Amino acid sequence: MENINLNELRNIAYKTACEHGFHDKRLSEEHCLCLVISELMEAVEAERKGRLGKKCKSRFEMDYNRYPALVEEEKRFKCSFEKNVKDTLPDELSDAVIRLxxxxxxxxxxxxxxxxxxxSEYMDxxxxxxSKLSFTEAIYSIFTKPIVDYQYLSTIVNEMIFSIFALAKHLGIDLLWHIEQKQRYNELRPKLNGKRY
Structure with a gap:
């Protein structure tokens, strides 16, 4: 796995969220963590529905590269992402990390x-x-981390992000690729991604 600089990804996620109105008012930690948990629950639903995304990366790249001279790049990206990646298990895990x-x-x-x-090797x-837990048990172990004193928010956020990356590694998911694609997709979305918050 290539070296990951989460602080760079953090800056991109925060900038995009600000540009899309997610920080027009001050949000509580509980609000933010609730949205992370909702993304983890969407990952559970994707897993339950069998939307595991095992081939979504290769299918995305095949569709995206199909008609480069005929279709505008941004439209090819958005259509390919929505057809092949959106709402899959890897996409929902990347949403949770992006929220964090x-x-x-x-x-x-x-x-x-x-x-x-x-x-590090700790990731392995x-x-x-x-591998010893069911998918739902793994997700539960990730989202129960916030149930502590918020003075340790920095530790909680770091541990949750690491845990999601470790779960993705166990599942054979290239989470960095999915985060990068989702961040690009989010840049193309309307204010608040078309939602209330």
């Missing part, structure tokens, strides 16, 4: 700890641990 990256940007949290852990140990 945005929270880290909003609260000025460094993600150096999670970056270091993702780029945690990915192996997830």
């Amino acid at each position: 990256l945005d929270l880290a940007g909003f609260r000025g949290i460094s993600l150096e700890s999670a970056s270091n852990d993702i780029n 140990d945690i990915a192996c641990m997830y």
